Amino acid sequence: MGSFSSPSIEKIISLSPDYIFCTGLEQAPVIAQLRQLNFNVYVADPVNAKELFKTIEEIGQITHKIKEASLLIEKMESEIEEVVSKVKLIPQEERIKVFIEIWHEPLMTAAKGSFVDELITLAGGVNIAHDLIRPYCNFSAEKVISLNPQCIILAYMDSQAPLKLVQQRFGWNKIDAVKNGRVFNDIDPDTLLRPGPRITRGLIEVYKRLYPGK
Amino acid sequence: MSVLLKINNLSGGYYKEDVIRGLSLNVSQGDFLGVIGPNGSGKTTLLRLATRVLPVKGGEILYKDKNIARMNLKEFCRKVAFVSQDVSTGFSFTVMELVLMGRIPHLKRLQYETRKDIEIAREKLKLTDTLSLQDKRIDELSAGERQRVVIARALAQEPELLFLDEPTSHLDIGHQVQALDLLKKLNRKNNLTIVMILHDLNLASAYSNRIALLDKGIIFKEGSPEEVLTYQNIEAVYKTIVLVNNNSVTGKPNVVLVPGEK
Amino acid sequence: MRLKRNLLILLLLLCIAVILGLLKGAVNIPAANLLLKDNQVIFNLRLLRIIAGVLVGSGLAVSGIALQAILRNSLAEPYLLGTSSGAGLAAVSAVILGVSRIYMPLVAFLGAALSIIIVYNLARERGVIADKSLILSGVIISVAFSSLIVFLVSLFGNEAMHEMNWWLWGSLQIYDYKLLLLVAFPVILGICVIYLFAQDLNAISIGEEEAIHLGIDTQNIKKILILITALITASLICICGIIGFVGLIVPHMMRLIVGPNHKILIPTTCLAASVFIIICDLLSRTLFAPVEIPIGVITAIIGAPVFIILLKKGKRIS
Numbered sequence: 001m002g003s004f005s006s007p008s009i010e011k012i013i014s015l016s017p018d019y020i021f022c023t024g025l026e027q028a029p030v031i032a033q034l035r036q037l038n039f040n041v042y043v044a045d046p047v048n049a050k051e052l053f054k055t056i057e058e059i060g061q062i063t064h065k066i067k068e069a070s071l072l073i074e075k076m077e078s079e080i081e082e083v084v085s086k087v088k089l090i091p092q093e094e095r096i097k098v099f100i101e102i103w104h105e106p107l108m109t110a111a112k113g114s115f116v117d118e119l120i121t122l123a124g125g126v127n128i129a130h131d132l133i134r135p136y137c138n139f140s141a142e143k144v145i146s147l148n149p150q151c152i153i154l155a156y157m158d159s160q161a162p163l164k165l166v167q168q169r170f171g172w173n174k175i176d177a178v179k180n181g182r183v184f185n186d187i188d189p190d191t192l193l194r195p196g197p198r199i200t201r202g203l204i205e206v207y208k209r210l211y212p213g214k
Numbered sequence: 215m216s217v218l219l220k221i222n223n224l225s226g227g228y229y230k231e232d233v234i235r236g237l238s239l240n241v242s243q244g245d246f247l248g249v250i251g252p253n254g255s256g257k258t259t260l261l262r263l264a265t266r267v268l269p270v271k272g273g274e275i276l277y278k279d280k281n282i283a284r285m286n287l288k289e290f291c292r293k294v295a296f297v298s299q300d301v302s303t304g305f306s307f308t309v310m311e312l313v314l315m316g317r318i319p320h321l322k323r324l325q326y327e328t329r330k331d332i333e334i335a336r337e338k339l340k341l342t343d344t345l346s347l348q349d350k351r352i353d354e355l356s357a358g359e360r361q362r363v364v365i366a367r368a369l370a371q372e373p374e375l376l377f378l379d380e381p382t383s384h385l386d387i388g389h390q391v392q393a394l395d396l397l398k399k400l401n402r403k404n405n406l407t408i409v410m411i412l413h414d415l416n417l418a419s420a421y422s423n424r425i426a427l428l429d430k431g432i433i434f435k436e437g438s439p440e441e442v443l444t445y446q447n448i449e450a451v452y453k454t455i456v457l458v459n460n461n462s463v464t465g466k467p468n469v470v471l472v473p474g475e476k
Numbered sequence: 477m478r479l480k481r482n483l484l485i486l487l488l489l490l491c492i493a494v495i496l497g498l499l500k501g502a503v504n505i506p507a508a509n510l511l512l513k514d515n516q517v518i519f520n521l522r523l524l525r526i527i528a529g530v531l532v533g534s535g536l537a538v539s540g541i542a543l544q545a546i547l548r549n550s551l552a553e554p555y556l557l558g559t560s561s562g563a564g565l566a567a568v569s570a571v572i573l574g575v576s577r578i579y580m581p582l583v584a585f586l587g588a589a590l591s592i593i594i595v596y597n598l599a600r601e602r603g604v605i606a607d608k609s610l611i612l613s614g615v616i617i618s619v620a621f622s623s624l625i626v627f628l629v630s631l632f633g634n635e636a637m638h639e640m641n642w643w644l645w646g647s648l649q650i651y652d653y654k655l656l657l658l659v660a661f662p663v664i665l666g667i668c669v670i671y672l673f674a675q676d677l678n679a680i681s682i683g684e685e686e687a688i689h690l691g692i693d694t695q696n697i698k699k700i701l702i703l704i705t706a707l708i709t710a711s712l713i714c715i716c717g718i719i720g721f722v723g724l725i726v727p728h729m730m731r732l733i734v735g736p737n738h739k740i741l742i743p744t745t746c747l748a749a750s751v752f753i754i755i756c757d758l759l760s761r762t763l764f765a766p767v768e769i770p771i772g773v774i775t776a777i778i779g780a781p782v783f784i785i786l787l788k789k790g791k792r793i794s
Contacts, residue, residue: 103638104577105717106647106770132767140502141649142518143766156638159576168578169651170524171517267688288691296689304548305681305736315679319691323675326739371690 013037021059046195047135048118049080056197072197079200080122083207087124096210098125099149099177102136102193103156104165109139116155116192119199123207125151145171151210152177154185155192162186184209218243218278218375218407219264225272226263227431232271233259235431241375241409246401248418248439249411251428252452257411258299260428261377264409265296277375291319295373297365299380306351309363313339313348316370338369341396357384365393369400378410382417394421415469419443420461427451443467479740482733486747493754497526500758502766525648528656528715529757530750532648533722535663535712537730537749538742539705540723542670545681545738546698547607550731554709554723557614557702561621562591563713564643568625571639572632581655581714584643588710591617596702605698607684645770646717648757659711666708667746673701674738681736719753719772721779726752732786752778 021042034041042062046052053073060069098120102108110116111132120127128147129139152175154162162185167173177183187209191202219241227233233256241247249257262268264275266282275282282290295316307315316338317331339345342362347355355363361384368376376397382390398421400406412418418425418439425442427434429451435442445458448469461468499507501522505515539554546552555561566587567580575583595617599609629637650656670677676697679687687694726749727741734740756774763769 105580105639105642105649105651106645106768107649108638129766133764134767138768138770140761140766140768141651142521142761143502145517145521146503157574159574160578165577170653171521172651174517262685265689267685287688287693291689291691296685298683298685298689300683304683305545305550305731307678307682307736311678311735311737312682315682315690318675318679321675324672368689 013039047113047115049076049122049199052195052199053077055195076197076200080203083124083203084122086207086211087122090124090211095124095126096151097128097147097149098210099128099144099147099152101152101154101156104154106138107141107144108136110136110155114193115195115199116202119192119203119206123203123210125206125210141169141171145175148174148176150176150180150182152183153187153192153206153209154183155187155189157185157189182209216243217241218245219409220276220279221264221273222276223273224260224263224270224275226268226270227256227259228268233431234263236273237428237432238273239426239433239436241407243374243407244401244405245407245409246398246421246423247407247409248422248425249409249428250413250415250418250425250442251434255428255451256431257428258379259431261296261379261409261411265294265377266290288319291371291373293373294375294377295368295371297368297376297378297381299383306353308349308351309339309344309355310335310348312352312363313367313370316367319371334372335366335370338366339363341369341400342366343392358386358389361385362389362393365396373406375407375409378408380411380413383413390417397421415443415448416461419466419468420464439466443469479734479744482740482744483747486744486751489751490747490754493751493758494526497529497754497758498522500762502761502768524650524653524656525757526754527660528648528650529753531656531660531663532712532716532719533726533749533751533753534667534746535708536719536723537726537745538667538670539708540727541738541742541745542673542677542701542705544727545677546701547611548681548683549607549611550728551724552611553720554705555618555718555720556611557706557709558591558595558617558621559588559706559709559713560643560718561618561625562594563588563710564640564718565621565625565628566590567643568628568639572628581652585710585714588713589706591621592702592706592710604695605702610702641770642717643713644718645772646719647768648716648753648760648771649768650715652715655715659715662711663708666704666711667742669704670701671738671742673697674742677701677738678736681738717772719775721772721775722749722753725775725779725783728783729786 031041031043044055046055056069056073060066100110100116102110109129111129113135117127128149158165163181163183166183167178172178187205191198217240221239224237225232225235251257263270270283313335314327317327339348342365344362344366347359365381382393385393397408401408425439426436427442427447434451435447443458445456448456455472457470457472458467503518509515510519536554543552543556544550563584566583570583595613598613599605625640629640676692679690679692680694684694727745730741730745730748734744756771760769760771760774
């Protein structure tokens, strides 16, 4: 229906949907328009697992697929629980410090209030940029170097190997994550950034990178 | 008197249009040549061609027998200067800074102005009665003051030949006489050759030793003021009725306009 | 005399700015500890930013001066000839096509170069460049490319949008110091060449015809200077993205303070622009540390009101 941030209203209308599902952020003007046209619009913008489950439940109710929704929630809850229980066994001092790099230029990271921060926390990691004023913001390279994360996750693709990409940066080769080669970009960004059923996949991948072999 | 500027069969203008078509004119050293003619006759175009602002399309212009198009531009500008009619400037340089720019043809690119250059600039400011304005910014001056500053800048180039396009248009009658008197003095004492476009036929008559009357891109009549400023010539070119009598002070022709309506 | 005094004051300001820039940052390090071996990396990072700042500030400001003189318009600025949108378009396209990050500076440079070539040729009429045509072509190409950028971003979403932000607002965050060194050559060379043309710039700025009457070969000089400003601007975009206002505000400000004589204006503006950018970068790093505000935002927020104040107070107004 057009593109992610600017769906085609005409196309939506032409399909005469009973219900339209959106996320709040970029699609707000479209949502307002659709509501004006008397369409049923459901908006959800979960920022953590709990809210996500609520959203799934509500969608289940709207689409009369309550049973499927419950099953999905159960499945996800158990997958998450599996990871969380393993994490509980890891003592606080051994929790891995993580830097999540949303973009390289300008250097952007995710903080509390973002889904990926929630995933990192659930996976037993410590997001070095956790306490920032906004869920997504530009970050100082200086700070990354001084906070010395043990693992860096790039949330975007590049044809170059992630380690090489980060290693070449002036001053970054002193960071533990770079020295030990723990720079990853092979987790599908959609499973990290977009709230949905696949986040459990993302969670497992993050856990595997942070605590290999545990 | 040696011929300073030879214009042979000159053609040129803007884009496809040739405003000047086959014009020939000689300017001798020491001349005070008044260029007159109706609007659109090509006076300004002629000066632009003669100062290398416009490219020559046909014919040639020789300065001391050297084709001006082949001369080094700075060398040319050490000999020939131009005072334009339009005296508006964008950036607010001081009067001294502007007049000092007249020394650029004498300076190499990286050279700073020397004390001698500053002395020359000051001298020219004095001549044009603008020395007291030297530290003022150009946009603080009246139009008349600006025009005198521009003349000072051209004089600072210390040219042998000076072109002027309506240099007195913004000046009151007192300053008009002052400026033209100065130019006449420089013409007589320092042998400065002058070619000046003037709308005021009587100013041209009073100061020029020769007059060139332009019409439709060629010279209609050239010669002394008495030869050129006859009512027949003026009526033929300007298409208006005039009366030409004698200026009792200068002895030169005096053109009197005859209003159609009273 | 006056020039020497102005230069000394500005040099002093620059030293202060550099010291502040080294002392302050996202990470709080007390001055005494800054030179310790442990903190060497952060010290070097800040030093790199300051060097980049001096380069960017001087380069953009002097390019602004040159364009303002050529076009006889003090509202001209380095990105007028389409360099910014050309670079941005190239960068966004490259991101969408999956080109690796390491080629970005080259891509941006080529994009900027391409748009200059287009603007230049659009403005050329019978081998002559008319000022109005140049400004018009520049604006047209900028608008055209900017709309293409928005179009691409709307189609391809997030990654393109992130990339666009960098180009829109710039950053002195240098990852590749070798690139900085590489870029320093054309920029410093360009600035020196423009200074060599100070005399010509003085003459050209009072009028096309007036300059010819003073012996200046205006057409060729304009071509050379446009080429050089394009080179400087494109090179700087490669490492820092687009940083607005510097190339417009600082020349204008300095012209109001020291006057329009380019022999004085150019060196003083270099120093003033460096101070300005270093301070802006400092603010961008420290205001909401460790979050970095893009420097283009700071230059705009500071630049606009300063400009208005100067305009109202300034005696030398063009």
